[in-house]
Amino acid sequence: xxxxxxxxxxxxxxxxxxxxxxxxxxxxxxxxxxxxxxxxxxxxxxxxxxxxxxxxxxxxxxxxxxxxxxxxxxxxxxxxxxxxxxxxxxxxxxxxxxxxxxxxxxxxxxxxxxxxxxxxxxxxxxxxxxxxxxxxxxxxxxxxxxxxxxxxxxxxxxxxxxxxxxxxxxxxxxxxxxxxxxxxxxxxxxxxxxxxxxxxxxxxxxxxxxxxxxxxxxxxxxxxxxxxxxxxxxxxxxxxxxxxxxxxxxxxxx
Amino acid sequence: xxxxxxxxxxxxxxxxxxxxxxxxxxxxxxxxxxxxxxxxxxxxxxxxxxxxxxxxxxxxxxxxxxxxxxxxxxxxxxxxxxxxxxxxxxxxxxxxxxxxxxxxxxxxxxxxxxxxxxxxxxxxxxxxxxxxxxxxxxxxxxxxxxxxxxxxxxxxxxxxxxxxxxxxxxxxxxxxxxxxxxxxxxxxxxxxxxxxxxxxxxxxxxxxxxxxxxxxxxxxxxxxxxxxxxxxxxxxxxxxxxxxxxxxxxxxxxxxxxxxxxxxxxxxxxxxxxxxxxxxxxxxxxxxxxxxxxxxxxxxxxxxxxxxxxxxxxxxxxxxxxxxxxxxxxxxxxxxxxxxxxxxxxxxxxxxxxxxxxxxxxxxxxxxxxxxxxxxxxxxxxxxxxxxxxxxxxxxxxxxxxxxxxxxxxxxxxxxxxxxxxxxxxxxxxxxxxxxxxxxxxxxxxxxxxxxxxxxxxxxxxxxxxxxxxxxxxxxxxxxxxxxxxxxxxxxxxxxxxxx
Ligand code: SF4
Ligand code: SF4
Numbered sequence: 001x002x003x004x005x006x007x008x009x010x011x012x013x014x015x016x017x018x019x020x021x022x023x024x025x026x027x028x029x030x031x032x033x034x035x036x037x038x039x040x041x042x043x044x045x046x047x048x049x050x051x052x053x054x055x056x057x058x059x060x061x062x063x064x065x066x067x068x069x070x071x072x073x074x075x076x077x078x079x080x081x082x083x084x085x086x087x088x089x090x091x092x093x094x095x096x097x098x099x100x101x102x103x104x105x106x107x108x109x110x111x112x113x114x115x116x117x118x119x120x121x122x123x124x125x126x127x128x129x130x131x132x133x134x135x136x137x138x139x140x141x142x143x144x145x146x147x148x149x150x151x152x153x154x155x156x157x158x159x160x161x162x163x164x165x166x167x168x169x170x171x172x173x174x175x176x177x178x179x180x181x182x183x184x185x186x187x188x189x190x191x192x193x194x195x196x197x198x199x200x201x202x203x204x205x206x207x208x209x210x211x212x213x214x215x216x217x218x219x220x221x222x223x224x225x226x227x228x229x230x231x232x233x234x235x236x237x238x239x240x241x242x243x244x245x246x247x248x249x250x251x252x253x254x
Numbered sequence: 255x256x257x258x259x260x261x262x263x264x265x266x267x268x269x270x271x272x273x274x275x276x277x278x279x280x281x282x283x284x285x286x287x288x289x290x291x292x293x294x295x296x297x298x299x300x301x302x303x304x305x306x307x308x309x310x311x312x313x314x315x316x317x318x319x320x321x322x323x324x325x326x327x328x329x330x331x332x333x334x335x336x337x338x339x340x341x342x343x344x345x346x347x348x349x350x351x352x353x354x355x356x357x358x359x360x361x362x363x364x365x366x367x368x369x370x371x372x373x374x375x376x377x378x379x380x381x382x383x384x385x386x387x388x389x390x391x392x393x394x395x396x397x398x399x400x401x402x403x404x405x406x407x408x409x410x411x412x413x414x415x416x417x418x419x420x421x422x423x424x425x426x427x428x429x430x431x432x433x434x435x436x437x438x439x440x441x442x443x444x445x446x447x448x449x450x451x452x453x454x455x456x457x458x459x460x461x462x463x464x465x466x467x468x469x470x471x472x473x474x475x476x477x478x479x480x481x482x483x484x485x486x487x488x489x490x491x492x493x494x495x496x497x498x499x500x501x502x503x504x505x506x507x508x509x510x511x512x513x514x515x516x517x518x519x520x521x522x523x524x525x526x527x528x529x530x531x532x533x534x535x536x537x538x539x540x541x542x543x544x545x546x547x548x549x550x551x552x553x554x555x556x557x558x559x560x561x562x563x564x565x566x567x568x569x570x571x572x573x574x575x576x577x578x579x580x581x582x583x584x585x586x587x588x589x590x591x592x593x594x595x596x597x598x599x600x601x602x603x604x605x606x607x608x609x610x611x612x613x614x615x616x617x618x619x620x621x622x623x624x625x626x627x628x629x630x631x632x633x634x635x636x637x638x639x640x641x642x643x644x645x646x647x648x649x650x651x652x653x654x655x656x657x658x659x660x661x662x663x664x665x666x667x668x669x670x671x672x673x674x675x676x677x678x679x680x681x682x683x684x685x686x687x688x689x690x691x692x693x694x695x696x697x698x699x700x701x702x703x704x705x706x707x708x709x710x711x712x713x714x715x716x717x718x719x720x721x722x723x724x725x726x727x728x729x730x731x732x733x734x735x736x737x738x739x740x741x742x743x744x745x746x747x748x749x750x751x752x753x754x
Contacts, residue, residue, distance in 0.1 A: 004512055007575045011516050011568060026526060028533030028548075051448035071448060073539040130405040134430045136750050137407055138455030138536045144405040148518030162403035179367055179379050179429045179753075180408060183400045209449055212441070215368065215433035233448075233538060234455070237522075 015152045019251060023091065023238045030072045030087035037062045037105035038082040046076035046085065052202065052209055052233075055085070058104075067093060067101040067109065068205040071233040094230040094243035098221065101205070101231060112246050116227060121194070122168060123249045126158045128198070129167035129191065133184045134216065135174030139201035139234040143171065146241055158244050164188075169196035169227075175203040175216035176223055188224055196227040196247070200240055205229045259313070259320045259620050262472045262687035265296075265703065268324045270307065276325030277332060280310045283321055284338045288312040289601055291688070291699050293344035295352035296324070297712050304329045306352050311688065311701060315619045320688060330355035340601025343720060366431040366753055380428035381410035388414040388421050396735060400429045407749035411738070418734045423727045430753035439713045450700070451538050454717050454751030459485070459492045459528075460693025461715065462541040464700035467622060467689030469543050472702055473677050480665065481545030481673040482623045487661040488528060488537050490654040491562070493694035495524035497647040497654075498569045500746050504644055505576050507740040508585045513576040520572065523565040530558045545674035555666035559659060566655045573648050586641035590729040590741035593638060600728065603721045604696015605650075606745055608634050609642035617692040628656045638729075643744040681708045693718060695747065717751030 016023060025031075040057040047056055054069035055076050062084045063076070077085040084105075095101050096113045103109050132140050143160075146153040153159065161167050164187045176184060188197070199220040202208035210216040220226050230243045245251040257263040271279060284290065291313050295306035305327035312321045325331070333356035334341040345356040346365045356362075367380050381400065394415050400408035408429040414422040438449050450465040451458040463485055470477060477485070502517025525535035531550065532540035540546055550558075576582050592602070597610035607614035615632035633649045635642040686703040696718030705711035726745050730738060 003578065004575055007571055008512060010571065014519050026529040026533055027554075028531075029529065030533055049444055051445045071538070072534075073448065074533070075444075075539075131401055132405070132407045132430075134432050134750065134753075135407065136452040136455030137748065138452070138458070138538075140405050140407060141456060142535065145518065145522055148522060149515055150519050150522055160405055174430075175432060177430060177432050177753075179431050180400070182379060183408060183429065187401055209445065209452055210432045210434075210437065213433040213437040215431055233452070234536065236535070 014149045016150055018151070018238070018241065019245060025089060025091060025236070025238070029089060029236070030074050031090040032088045032093055032109050033065055033067065033070065033103065034086045034088055034108065035062055035065060035103060035105045036082075036084045036086075038084045040084070043081065045079040045081065049075040049079050051075065062105040064102065064104040066206070067103060067231045068098060068229060069202055069208060070231060071202060071209070091236050091238045092242045093232060093235065093239050094228060094246065096228055098226070098229055101229060112243070115247075119196070119247050120249065122247055124157050126244065126248045127161045127167050128158070128169055128171045129164045129187060130160055130171045130173070131184050131187050133172055133174040133180040133204070133220070134177035134210070135201060135203060139173035139203070142234045142237045143173065143200060143240055145237050151237060151241055153241070153244070156245060156248060156250055158248060164190035165192070167191050169198065170224070171198045171200055172204050172220045172224070173200050175207045175210040175219050178215050181223065184223060197224050198228045198230065198243065198247070199226045200230045201235060202231055202233045205231050208233060255323070256319050256321050259318050259688060259690060260471060262474070262682065262685040263322055265324070265684045265686055268322055270324055270326045272326050274331070276308060276310070276323055276328075277334065280312070280323050281334060281337065283312050283323070284334075284340070287316070288314050288321060290338070290340050290344060291320075292701055292714050292716055293341065293348050294712070294714055295348060295354055303327070304353055306354050308348070308354060313620070313690070315614070318620050322686065328354060330357050332357055333359040335359050335361070339599045340721070342724065364428065366428040368431060368433070381426045383426070385412045385424050385426070386414070386422060390416075392416055393421075409749050413735055413738075415735055418736065420730050420733055420735050420738075423730045425723055425727055427723070427749055427752050430750040432750070432754065434754040435713055435715060438715075439710060447541060447543065448538070450715070451536075453715055453754060454719070454748040455536060456496055457492065457693045457695065457698065457717070457748065457751065459488045459537040459540065460691045460698045461700070462537070463489060463622070464689035464691040464698045464715070465702070466541050466543050467691065468687050468700045468702040469677070470675070471687035471689065472681050472685055472704065475544060475675045475677055476623070477545045478672050478675055479625065480549065480668065480671050482625055483661045483665050484531065484546045484550060484673065485541060486622070486625070487658045487665070488531055488540055489691070489693070490658045491524055491528045492537060493654050494651060494658070495521050495528065496694040496746070497650055498524060500743065501573050501576070501644065501647055503743045503746070504586070504640070504740065505582070507743050508582050510576050510579060510582050513572045516572040517569065520565050520569045523561060527558050527561040527565065530554055530561065542674065544677050545672070549670055549673045550665055552666040555662040559662045562655060562658055566651065569651055573651065577644070577648060583641065585740075586644055587639060589640045589737055590733050590744065591637060591639040592725055592729045596728055597638065597725065600724050601721050602725045604692065604718045605646050605694070606643060606696065606722050606725055608632055609646045610638035611636040614696070615692055616690045616697045620690045622691065628660055629653045640740055640744040681710070683708045695719060696722065715754060717748055717754070719747040719752040722747055723752060
């Protein structure tokens with residue numbers, strides 16, 4: 001017993017005072033992509049290395065990038081001879097509108113935007129049911145981790161619940177395999193109105209890497225109305241937390 | 255045909271065994287103690303011909319040799335499973351993928367519910383099939399999943415119970431099937447590493463290493479020493495992160511909440527150490543064919559090393575407090591045990607097998623390179639119960655930490671040198687090579703084969719979960735149904751790694 005208590009003190013207090021304090025992200029972390037207007041000419045170097053088909057060069061005006069398909073791998077940045085692609089260290093990559101994730105030099109990422117409807121209902125309490133629809137367990141892990149001491153999701157009044165009957169909405173990961181379609185739709189149907197859907201990870205947002213597979217497809221938007229998109233493969237837990245705080249109106253307006 | 259595991263083999267030189275010989279010789283190798291790594295039908299053959307040339311890939315842990323046996327085109331053969339239970343899922347998969355019939359298979363059901371069941375939009379999905387049923391007045395059945403209470407992947411579990419005692423558990427997976435192997439083959443080469451990293455997201459490094467290694471062996475290229483050290487450090491970090499998370503989860507299911515809370519945080523610290531290497535907590539974007547994408551500076555090595563040391567200290571103390579608690583040990587001991595005989599006959603691999611006293615660890619039998627290792631032998635525990643699986647993890651924390659520290663130290667001390675070997679434009683035609691990597695769950699096996707033009711024409715990935723799920727079902731026989739969550743955590747197998 002004393003040993004446990006002593007160890008408890010040794011392990012210290014570890015919760016990060018987010019969102020007041022910025023999280024410490026590793027030096028090689030890639031946040032919001034930034035595109036520069038350059039003349040691509042006939043160069044297609046970025047598209048030829050992109051594993052997910054997220055970036056397309058344009059002869060005039062520089063590349064276009066779909067953050068909803070992007071894996072944030074940095075390959076395009078590394079090959080572009082004109083340094084048209086760079087990444088900020090901002091982890092706040094989520095958007096309420098899918099269109100806002102389509103960026104170009106003339107339309108940079110403008111932040112999360114406005115929700116499609118009034119979310120003030122969730123200000124004090126937000127309960128979500130998570131469904132992994134063929135997610136690879138990385139998005140799931142980085143969602144689950146929000147329950148640990150570092151993030152302590154509970155202090156924001158946000159929780160993951162076991163039954164869809166107790167949930168305000170769904171958080172879905174994965175590209176929605178054929179074999180998970182029915183279970184996903186059943187779970188959605190079991191949630192009382194009004195309900196919201198959050199798509200986490202490039203798989204869920206757009207089908208991601210698995211989009212071309214006949215067993216998958218275009219992710220959650222092809223099956224359910226999505227209210228919030230969190231890109232990344234997987235998104236940093238801070239990106240997911242930031243998105244959830246946006247729903248409950250606790251996000252710092254910076 | 256026997257070949258060294260680091261080499262590729264020319265398929266055209268492998269004899270087509272006639273009649274029943276393919277099955278007999280595969281059986282003889284299994285009798286001699288070899289393990290089945292994969293069973294597959296070679297691509298090709300006329301579309302109106304149901305016969306396919308079958309291959310079995312086996313490995314000999316004594317000398318590290320691999321065996322590839324190939325049959326003449328067949329439409330069926332006598333199932334291996336009645337004699338060799340480790341073939342059980344491989345044969346079901348073989349039929350699902352190729353239509354070849356293993357006659358007399360005792361448990362003949364779909365694995366991933368795709369072709370030839372897949373023609374209609376509303377095909378029967380997983381768990382819409384019949385289950386084995388125990389009948390009797392006191393018998394009841396419990397169905398769990400696919401959607402579970404927590405944030406975990408989907409799978410369906412069907413228990414036949416007499417009171418609290420589980421007589422039989424049938425596990426039905428397939429929900430996570432993404433068509434990953436087919437997609438991998440049809441995808442542009444630049445997508446393949448990224449896809450491999452997502453076969454099982456918590457084993458990104460293991461799967462990426464297996465693919466890159468298979469490709470390099472096919473090309474006759476070896477990754478430079480520095481790249482090998484970075485890969486190994488990342489692989490051991492992956493092991494540490496998952497072991498720490500699992501030890502915490504076992505604490506949670508035992509009701510020992512301090513360690514459950516601490517380890518959740520410490521696991522994240524290890525993932526953040528991986529992110530020092532490549533920016534991503536799961537090690538995405540670290541590897542590329544021929545080596546790794548980015549080198550590490552001495553400062554980055556020092557940063558990673560300092561983070562790891564702090565995380566290790568905290569994890570060691572958190573786990574030791576838990577294992578010193580008599581109530582925890584009592585809860586873990588003797589629960590959901592698998593005997594060494596069962597483990598061997600089911601072909602269990604990795605950590606689950608080592609907990610049954612089997613020294614299964616391809617880091618020692620099939621090392622990825624000539625680099626010396628910190629440990630001299632696999633970490634083995636006896637008992638096969640939840641406690642043994644816990645103790646293997648706990649001891650591997652020490653070994654893996656030592657390995658990562660040594661590798662980071664060597665990387666920091668050495669002068670920078672290339673971290674990528676150049677791959678040739680063309681691969682040798684009709685060759686096959688295998689990448690075997692000891693991921694944190696167990697061995698990940700990737701097999702890559704080229705066609706007559708040297709293009710990849712066949713690919714197969716086997717996650718350790720494919721070998722081990724049946725172990726969970728057997729471990730639960732005769733146990734309390736309330737032991738299931740703890741038992742499941744102690745294996746912590748992958749759903750998407752199985753379903754692909
Ligand atoms: S960072 Fe995104 S857009 Fe660039 S190559 Fe990677 S996936 Fe493609
Ligand atoms: S987005 Fe990436 S990390 Fe998330 S489920 Fe898909 S493959 Fe896995």
